[in-house]
Amino acid sequence: MTRLTARPLLWLACLLAVYLCAPFVASIPQIDHADWAGVDWRGTWSAVGVSAGSASVAALAILIGGVPLGYWLARSRARGMALLGFIVQLPLALPPLTSGILLLFLLGPYSWLGRLTNGALTDSFTGIVLAETFVAAPFLVVAARSAFAAIDPVYDDVAATLGHRAASRFFRVMLPIAWPSIRAGLVLAWLRAFGEFGATVMVAYHPYSLPVYTYVVFGGQGLPAMMPLLLPTLVIAVLCAALSVAWRGGPARRFEIAENGDATDEPAGETARPALPDPRLAFALKRHLGAFDLDIEWRPSTRRLAIIGPSGSGKSLALKLIAGLECNEAGFVRSGDRQLDALPPEQRHVGYVPQDYGLFPHMTVARQLSFPVDADAASARYWVKHLGLSALTARLPRQLSFGQRQRVALARALSRHSQLLLFDEPFSALDTPRRRRLQQALRALQREISAVTVLVTHDPDEAALLADEVLVIERGRVLQAGTVDHVFRQPASLQVAALLGLHNVGVGTIRAPGMIETVSGLSIEIADRSIPVGEEVMWRVAPSSIRIARDGAYTGAIDSVELRHGDLFAVASIGTMRFDIACDGEPAYRVERGPARFAIDTRGVSAWLSGVCVTQQEHTSPVSSHV
Known part of the structure; x- marks a missing residue:
């Protein structure tokens, strides 16, 4: 069934993989048809330098601002942050030309910022950087936000208890843990900036970046002139892919996870630890x-x-x-x-x-x-x-x-x-x-x-x-x-007894000296006769104080036989109440289910004044939970 289910998935994966690889394979025969003689290598390398330099500056600006922004988007629960996160991702959905038009409204020569800078923000290296930063920043911000959101908050809590303030916790704990994802986002942002065309051509047509230069050459010389221009881009893409694979693999582990390292060594005797104060x-x-x-x-x-x-x-x-x-x-x-x-x-x-x-x-x-x-x-x-x-x-x-x-x-x-x-x-x-x-x-x-x-x-x-x-x-x-x-011997209520996993616990009233009448009508004798008649009490019968006896004073039935922590217990109903009975030394086949009589040793019955009022409904089911 697993193979039949996996085979269609494998076919779909192979289909997409073939499609993604096909353009690179199709470009190989075009190497012989490329117009190598007509290449303007000076213009080509100038465009490569502009794109690489602007992408690097943009990536640095994105890193400096994008990591803190991603951190606050991940950590803040304010509604304003949610709206900001939505706006930050909008450039991913906008057509690049639309992004360029929006930037012109802000940076163009007729905007207030453009007039203030005398048009220096367009048709310049600065304009290219600004355009690339706008379209590429979401890649790093989204990666940083996802990385910080995935970090267990316990690391920040532990670092705080170890004496580190917020800034130290961010740079020494949170950022190093999130860095692999941030690094991947940074590479994607750099590649997106390097290859950005639409926003760049709108904001800064000159100087030519590699995408803009490729567009200009294609318009003038056609497809044969493209291969020489594609080579630098392909080389850079291969290098980035290789770095991504190397980073993903990470350093080889020097040790295997130990499976037998749980036993603590014997204390070393040479050094005595200094005595500490005895606080409360x-x-x-x-x-x-x-x-x-x-x-x-x-x-x-x-x-x-x-x-x-x-x-x-x-x-x-x-x-x-x-x-x-x-x-x-x-x-x-x-x-x-x-x-x-x-x-x-x-x-x-x-x-x-x-x-x-x-x-x-x-x-x-x-x-x-x-x-x-x-x-x-x-x-x-x-x-x-x-x-x-x-x-x-x-x-x-x-x-x-x-x-x-x-x-x-x-x-x-x-x-x-x-x-x-x-x-x-x-x-x-x-x-x-x-x-x-x-x-x-x-x-x-x-x-x-x-x-x-x-x-x-x-x-x-x-x-x-x-x-x-x-x-x-x-x-x-x-x-x-x-x-x-005290708490385990005398729980204050059935609720406490249940949380402590105590057995054979209930409530009742002292009807005669040394005699408890439970709410179900069962009478249990106790050795302690000092509790006044009429007092409401809680009581407990030790499992070892109940035994199965033919001449026992109590009639009931054994419902099940259970093994707990290696010890045998019988679960019995006496009247309408359930009791756990320790069957010390008895093999399981000797304890038979069905009707039986029981004897209770009064020395194993304890009672104490109840400090909590419990309803009639709570009385009907004494605790028999197991730890």
């Missing part, structure tokens, strides 16, 4: 974006923090507000005794590690580590050795494995002695084994450094491993905050 982070963040409002506040007391929430809850936005990459409309951000609110991102001295690590594609590892404005060379050397990067310093990001990229991003942030490290789901794109290895490596690093680390994640296991305190948010609001142990 506190923030209140408010941001309105369309229909979304973020309004959260947190004053944790430890250094290892995590923000948990579903997609679209505002986790990444919160991280950017802390880093100063987005505007905090109200509230505060403090790191220790430093007030960060009024500081731009380049002055906040934070280390920001986005999802794909934000390594600049045009910089080697060595340049990445020296890029921060206040990078400490001694610290960079320490982390290069400590994180096993010594053999990688000459590599580009594309030549690194995911684990190596993460370590480079960490080393780059740590080379500034940053007191605040922000991680935006750094493991989300990795497979499970690699993710676990890198999580363990980051956990070991957290124990060594004194910086506050804030991890944004939707993975509860990851938060429990890498944080001491967690903030659970949804739709821009705080659902619960506290230590990992």
